[in-house]
Amino acid sequence: MRLSEEESTDRIARVRRDLRDRVVILGHHYQRESVIRFADFRGDSLKLAQLAVSRSDAAFIVFCGVHFMAESADMLRAPHQKVILPDLTAGCPMADMADLPRAERCWAELNRAAVWPVIPITYINSSARIKAFTGRHGGIVCTSSNARAILEWAFRQAPRILFLPDQHLGRNTARAMGIPPEEILVWDPDQPQGGHSTEALRRARVLLWKGHCYVHQMFKISHVRHFQNQDPPYTILVHPECAADVVQAADMAGSTGFIVETIRQSAPGSRWAIGTEIHLVERLAREYPDRTIVPLTRFGAVCATMSRIDPPHLLWVLEAIAAGSPVNVIRVPEEDARDARLALQRMLDHS
Ligand code: SF4
The missing domain is CATH 3.40.50.10800 (NadA-like)
Incomplete structure (x- = not known):
């Protein structure tokens, strides 16, 4: 952290050259310039995870993004590959708004109230455990580019969906499909039955988890x-x-x-x-x-956690790989990865 930007840049370039094809560096579109300049590929979270899979010759995937993106890459990687997140505190506050205990409680409450059947859909911006929850319950992952096709698929399976964790992507997609506002409810996970009567829940077609992206x-x-x-x-x-x-x-x-x-x-x-x-x-x-x-506004539309990936952290993880002792390896437990892959695979099959 004490290095000047010039020193970090020189050392990153040097170690990157030495590592050659052993490493692929992925950079999300929201990444700062001083980091993304070293990315072999740029893109959104899904595109980057797919690119990582296509580079199975690289033993290490260094993901300059946030935690859920590195988890997705870990679930799609080849067995010999390792996924590395340069700073483990680079999380996504929106993904953190949906956690497994409250999602399971929501599911049990819907079951008890006979608000059924429901297809859960999770935005790719969610933890591996939420993707696994979705996969276990017959649901599917979506991205911001295929959300409409995924909702259409879900409505062919059931009259009602539960959309996690971003209420806004869920609402905007549902409204674009012509679903009226009175059939869309926000599920507040801190309220009994999400804050709604059983009758209101039965009338709803879209239940939106109360999450958002502050940016x-x-x-x-x-x-x-x-x-x-x-x-x-x-x-x-x-x-x-x-x-x-x-x-x-x-x-x-x-x-x-x-x-x-x-x-x-x-x-x-x-x-x-x-x-x-x-x-x-x-x-x-x-x-x-x-x-x-x-x-659209000059004030503050910065993803602060994405910005935690900076040249010193990138340098640190690359030099650790070169020294033969990689740090910050992301490993999703196999029981979560198995169910999460079901939801990811359904998305790939239906978009
Ligand atoms: S921009 Fe929003 S959704 Fe994307 S990583 Fe940052 S907090 Fe999460």
Whole structure:
């Protein structure tokens, strides 16, 4: 941590060169520039996990993202590979909002109230234990790019879904499918029966776990209106983890992959206000200087835990691999991995 940025950068480049194909470095779109410059691949969480699988020649997968992403890579990796997270405190607060004891209690309460059948769906931004819970109960994983296809699949199996842990992605997807607000309820895991009567639960088609991403909650409808009122106006592009009023007022909404691709295909001279994590927006602005690209708000849309992956931590884990004693290896217990893979595989089969 005492090294200058220049020293860390030089040492990372040197050890990276020495390790050659033994290591693949993955960088999430929200990662800071001083780290992502060393990534062999950039992408969203699912794309990165799939890329890791495709690089089975690499004995070590260094995942510059957050904990649940490294867990997904660990569940999909080849047996001889190890997944490494440079800082173990790089978690996802939204994923942490859904824990196994409260999810099991929710399931038991729905069962007791005969609110049945229900298909659980978990956003990929969740712990391996929640993915395992979902797999055990006939459910499925989704991402922000395939959420609609996954909900459609679930409604072919049952009249009702339980969506964890992000209420906003669940609500935005359900609303886009034409499900009216009165058939969508938020399940508060700290209230008996999620805070609802049995009759209300039986009328609902979508039960949303009360979780959210604090980064995407920073974008407000007033920010959308501000950029729409400019002359000429900006096109507003947001992530579906934003609140429903922001998503509905925006011109476009989609996953980080969709945002990157939309900007790549946009015309020179076009103007964009983007509602997602600031590192991605600033990178797009740098990569496309012939377009005007600004964050939907300048204040605070930083994923603080993702930012814990910094050059000193990346250097530390790479040098530990080179020294033959890898640190921060992520290992999902096999009993969780087995059930979680069921839910992941259903997603791969149905999207
Ligand atoms: S941006 Fe939000 S959902 Fe993504 S890792 Fe950070 S807290 Fe989690």
